[in-house]
Amino acid sequence: MKKYKVDVLIVGTGVAGLYSAINLRSDLNIMIITKTSAKTCNTYLAQGGISKAKDLSDMKLFIEDTIKAGMYKNNEQAVKVLAEESIENIQNLTKLGVNFDNKGSGFSYTKEGAHRISRIVHCTDETGKAVFESLYNRVKERQNIKILENTCLIDIINDEGTCTGGVALYKNNVINISSKVTILACGGIGKLFKNSTNQETIEGNGIAIALRNNVYIQDLNYIQFHPTALYDKNSTFKRFLISESVRGEGGKLININGERFVDELLPRNVVTQAIKKELIKTNSDYVYLDVTHLDKKFIKKRFPLIYSECLKRRLDITKEKIPVIPTQHYLMGGIKVDLFSKTSMENLYACGETSCTGVHGANRLASNSLLEGLVFSKRAADQINKNIDNIKVKEIYNQMSYEEGLKLCKENIDIVIRELTKVGGDIINELDNSR
Ligand SMILES: Cc1cc2nc3c(=O)[nH]c(=O)nc-3n(C[C@H](O)[C@H](O)[C@H](O)COP(=O)(O)OP(=O)(O)OC[C@H]3O[C@@H](n4cnc5c(N)ncnc54)[C@H](O)[C@@H]3O)c2cc1C
Incomplete structure (x- = not known):
């Protein structure tokens, strides 16, 4: 069994995983693992763009549009954070190399459903690819960040309610990664449905692992059909x-x-x-x-x-x-987190679509997902940067065999399907029960 020891383990190479890595301190030893190739994530597929408050005078309207689309079920504090930190994070993206379409001296904004004004920045209809490529290239330049592809997280290491790392399958082996902090950025649940716009690898693994370890989950019934x-x-x-x-x-x-x-x-x-x-x-x-x-x-x-x-x-x-x-298309619910993406488990964070900040309420406003991934993964990184020096973890390693690991992998899918079945209603007919 191969063992690694890092400061921060990040699971997922979408916007949430890569942007949290970029915002972590450069003296931290960071490992990012991803199930298949780095670019096989929903982020890469995003087309329309990223919402952003156009300027300070748009803040109130942006907040109202997000809450109205969310059917007034949103966490209002999270919506306020999303809008207020949107301008700074889009500026950061441009500094990291994303060339949003321009009109004259400023962004070329577009409009989407339920936005009262045009406030969406984009790179033609391949915004996700442009964002992924810039973030991925910046991550590759960092000496302190290692990306391990074709590595599937099957469980976290749970030391009596404290997360001390993860267990993953890599090249027909079980590997253990001991970490002071773990960030789940594993995306949504598309593959569990008969049809989805999502990548085939996106199947709710982060949520399953949270459920398996009694980490709180919220609003799994809020599923968006595009x-x-x-x-x-x-x-x-x-x-x-x-x-x-x-x-x-x-x-x-x-x-x-x-x-x-x-x-x-x-x-x-x-x-x-x-x-x-x-x-x-x-x-x-x-x-x-x-x-x-x-x-x-x-x-x-x-x-x-x-x-x-x-x-x-x-x-x-x-x-x-x-x-x-x-x-x-999208899951509004997920692993329950606070405004710094902290889950209910010690030293465990969740960001992006796998998490539930409550920002989208019952229905996500178009182009607010990439923005959520940016804003709340940066907040996670900022908090980790401040606190990590005080974290001491026990190195605990899981001795399971590869066959046991494969079994866990399958169980992870069953766990989420079971939970979604409890939601009931129309969702049941849409689930893929053929596996
Ligand atoms: C076709 C399409 C178009 C979209 N267009 C837009 C848009 O225009 N604007 C917008 O705001 N949003 C859009 N969205 C939604 C948005 O793209 C996603 O919600 C967002 O990119 C999610 O980012 P993420 O980092 O949370 O997850 P993802 O980008 O999905 O990344 C998840 C990562 O986790 C990894 N992973 C999963 N399970 C494991 C495991 N067990 N072990 C290791 N790694 C694992 C995956 O390999 C992947 O790297 C679109 C979505 C789709 C599908």
């Missing part, structure tokens, strides 16, 4: 997303009879419900998102990824309507 994933009858699990910003730039939703049936810029849950009703009413498997009235050059320049991905499927979106369908 209204407009590309309908493709040949797709088995992963659906390609047609970003909300397509509607923000003027895309119209129409049913198969060519009729408009909803205001496209209402919150996601409202648009999703309207589409579901329309599918029943028209006895169809999809509705259309139409951008054929927009300038062709604009479409190709503003949405190069969506244009080319659809073209690969023989659909020219400048000439033809896009068939779309609601699909599992």
Whole structure:
């Protein structure tokens, strides 16, 4: 059994994992592990952009829009933090190398559902890829950070309620990583559904490990279905997303009879419900998102990824309507954390989609997820930087065999499925019970 000893163990190479690493002190010995390749994360797939208070005068409106979209179930303090720290964190991203699209002297802002003004910064329709690449390149430059790919966390080491590291599978072996602090940044739960926009590796592992260790979980019933994933009858699990910003730039939703049936810029849950009703009413498997009235050059320049991905499927979106369908997309709930991303367990933090700050309430406002990942992982890093010198941990190693590790891996999926089944309602029909 291979053993490692580090100051901070981070699980996940999405925005939350990488940005927390960058904001940790450079004298700390940090290890980031990730299940497959570093870029296989939902962050890499993000299209539309990142919300940001446009300036100080927009703060109140941004807070109100987030809370209204969240159906007034949000943690208001977390929303305030999100809005107030948005400007600084987007500035940090630009310093780290993210080239957001510009208009003249400032950002080129776009609008998405339930935002009353245009306040979303973006890199065409590949914002996540641009953010991932800049953060990943900065992390690789740091001598104090090591990334271990193809390494799957199967459990944390729990010393009577204190987290002292993690146990993972790596190259047919069990490895133990002893750490003063552990950050779970393992993303959401998409793979547990029949269809999702998520990467296939995103299957709620962080949440399972939290449940296994009696770490508090919150709002697992708040699951977001994105209204407009590309309908493709040949797709088995992963659906390609047609970003909300397509509607923000003027895309119209129409049913198969060519009729408009909803205001496209209402919150996601409202648009999703309207589409579901329309599918029943028209006895169809999809509705259309139409951008054929927009300038062709604009479409190709503003949405190069969506244009080319659809073209690969023989659909020219400048000439033809896009068939779309609601699909599992995001988890608002997760591991319960405070405003510094601290979980209920000593020395254990959780950031990004795997965590629940309560900031999104029951329905996330578009483009607030990457922002949450930035703001709250930086807060975690700031708190860890202050406190870590006082942390002394016992080095405890788990002696399980590889076969026992594999069993735990499977159990982690069953644990979350079981928990989601308890939620009941429509969710049960959407879960993938075929495994
Ligand atoms: C198609 C798509 C488009 C989106 N567009 C936007 C957008 O425009 N704006 C926006 O704000 N949000 C968007 N989102 C949501 C947003 O991308 C995600 O919520 C966000 O990137 C999550 O970041 P994260 O760091 O928490 O997790 P992720 O980026 O999903 O990373 C999770 C990491 O954890 C690792 N991991 C998981 N389990 C284990 C394990 N057991 N052991 C080791 N590693 C593990 C994974 O390998 C991965 O590296 C989009 C999501 C999708 C799917």
